[in-house]
Amino acid sequence: MSINWLRFVSPSLKKPHLFHLCHLPPPPFSSSAVIVAMSYDKELAAAKKAASLAARLCQKVQKALLQSDVQSKNDKSPVTVADYGSQALVSFVLQQEFPDNFSLVAEEDSKDLRKDGGQEIVERITKLVNDSLTIDGSYNVTLSTEDVLKAIDNGRSEGGSQGRHWVLDPIDGTKGFLRGDQYAIALALLDGGKVVLGVLACPNLPLTSLSDAGQHSPNNKVGCLFFAVVGGGTYMQPFDGSSAVKVQVSAVENPEEASFFESYEAAHSMHDLSSLIAQKLGVKAPPVRIDSQAKYGALSRGDGAIYLRLPHKGYREKIWDHAAGCIVVSEAGGVVTDAAGQPLDFSKGKYLDLDTGIIVTNQKLMPLLFNAVRKSIQEKASSL
Numbered sequence: 001m002s003i004n005w006l007r008f009v010s011p012s013l014k015k016p017h018l019f020h021l022c023h024l025p026p027p028p029f030s031s032s033a034v035i036v037a038m039s040y041d042k043e044l045a046a047a048k049k050a051a052s053l054a055a056r057l058c059q060k061v062q063k064a065l066l067q068s069d070v071q072s073k074n075d076k077s078p079v080t081v082a083d084y085g086s087q088a089l090v091s092f093v094l095q096q097e098f099p100d101n102f103s104l105v106a107e108e109d110s111k112d113l114r115k116d117g118g119q120e121i122v123e124r125i126t127k128l129v130n131d132s133l134t135i136d137g138s139y140n141v142t143l144s145t146e147d148v149l150k151a152i153d154n155g156r157s158e159g160g161s162q163g164r165h166w167v168l169d170p171i172d173g174t175k176g177f178l179r180g181d182q183y184a185i186a187l188a189l190l191d192g193g194k195v196v197l198g199v200l201a202c203p204n205l206p207l208t209s210l211s212d213a214g215q216h217s218p219n220n221k222v223g224c225l226f227f228a229v230v231g232g233g234t235y236m237q238p239f240d241g242s243s244a245v246k247v248q249v250s251a252v253e254n255p256e257e258a259s260f261f262e263s264y265e266a267a268h269s270m271h272d273l274s275s276l277i278a279q280k281l282g283v284k285a286p287p288v289r290i291d292s293q294a295k296y297g298a299l300s301r302g303d304g305a306i307y308l309r310l311p312h313k314g315y316r317e318k319i320w321d322h323a324a325g326c327i328v329v330s331e332a333g334g335v336v337t338d339a340a341g342q343p344l345d346f347s348k349g350k351y352l353d354l355d356t357g358i359i360v361t362n363q364k365l366m367p368l369l370f371n372a373v374r375k376s377i378q379e380k381a382s383s384l
């Protein structure tokens with residue numbers, strides 16, 4: 001068991017504090033503190049297992065996608081049997097592994113499934129979940145439709161700054177999933193309001209860089225599992241189970257050589273603002289538009305150097321859209337902030353309170369990027 005983190009519960013601090021072994025506070029602070037060794041090994045193993053099973057479920061559904069599998073939520077975003085199935089599966093696996101201390105903040109709920117006419121779809125989800133749970137012999141269970149609905153609704157926690165909470169986006173990039181493009185199963189763990197662990201399963205992401213010309217060749221395998229624990233770096237493991245490799249963000253210092261990612265969906269980010277920023281930086285390559293937190297995964301291994309997410313006014317970002325991606329990039333040496341340069345705060349419940357948007361890059365490029373973002377925002381505001 002690797003223990004890299006210590007939790008200090010000190011009378012002089014209002015809340016318990018986490019310290020990495022490399023940054024222990026000096027005495028007398030430590031002498032008056034209760035020290036509890038922290039390890040997230042068990043949580044990481046469970047998260048990888050849950051995300052991998054969910055990824056297999058999603059791959060199966062994407063292959064056989066039927067129009068009737070798509071429902072529309074109140075906000076008009078699509079949700080599929082795979083979103084519900086993935087959430088039920090991850091929720092069930094985590095609850096089995098951590099029965100005494102289980103809290104999950106997740107995107108979906110069972111409200112629409114419980115409406116008249118939902119029974120058939122719930123049965124299909126239940127079959128998918130049972131097939132996936134038993135596929136490799138890890139669980140010898142048969143869930144009922146009610147068990148599945150309850151597992152989905154166990155994701156109703158509000159999160160917050162106290163204790164541990166899992167954060168799940170069962171399919172991030174549902175629109176990409178429906179198009180046959182990129183999507184991700186994104187799972188993170190909050191401890192005391194901070195993201196301490198993240199797993200991103202990206203079933204359609206090529207194992208080689210997105211900047212490689214040969215990425216679309218039929219021999220290029222897809223399916224990447226990224227994982228990171230605070231203080232431990234970021235790793236990428238192919239879905240075929242071969243060894244994980246440590247990844248690092250791009251070391252590019254010259255913005256002219258940087259390529260940047262943004263949402264495929266124009267409605268999810270102000271592409272005109274991103275182009276203004278790119279223009280100011282002198283970025284030459286056109287933006288790479290892909291769906292989901294696969295962008296954070298690709299950036300963590302240096303496929304591109306910048307990710308800009310600048311939603312339209314009034315949109316409130318949810319924690320499950322960024323928690324796993326944020327730790328995957330920061331543990332690979334990158335920086336994730338809002339447009340005011342502040343780190344993302346995952347401790348406030350379901351929503352991130354942000355200034356304007358999210359910017360992601362390496363440490364060298366961040367000052368230049370930040371200035372270009374601020375200037376572009378001001379210019380856009382004064383031209384309105």
Ligand SMILES: Nc1ncnc2c1ncn2[C@@H]1O[C@H](COP(=O)(O)O)[C@@H](OP(=O)(O)O)[C@H]1O
Pocket residue numbers: 077107169171172173174175176263264265267268269290291292293311312315318321
């Ligand atoms: N108008 C909007 N602005 C910004 N993000 C939006 C949005 N509408 C939906 N989203 C979020 O964008 C996510 C996808 O991100 P991306 O654009 O990077 O693929 C969606 O996740 P889901 O697909 O999990 O619903 C959804 O939460």
Ligand SMILES: [Mg+2]
Pocket residue numbers: 077078079107174
């Ligand atoms: Mg959604």
Ligand SMILES: [Mg+2]
Pocket residue numbers: 169171172173320321
């Ligand atoms: Mg999402």
Ligand SMILES: [Mg+2]
Pocket residue numbers: 083107169170171172173174
């Ligand atoms: Mg989703």
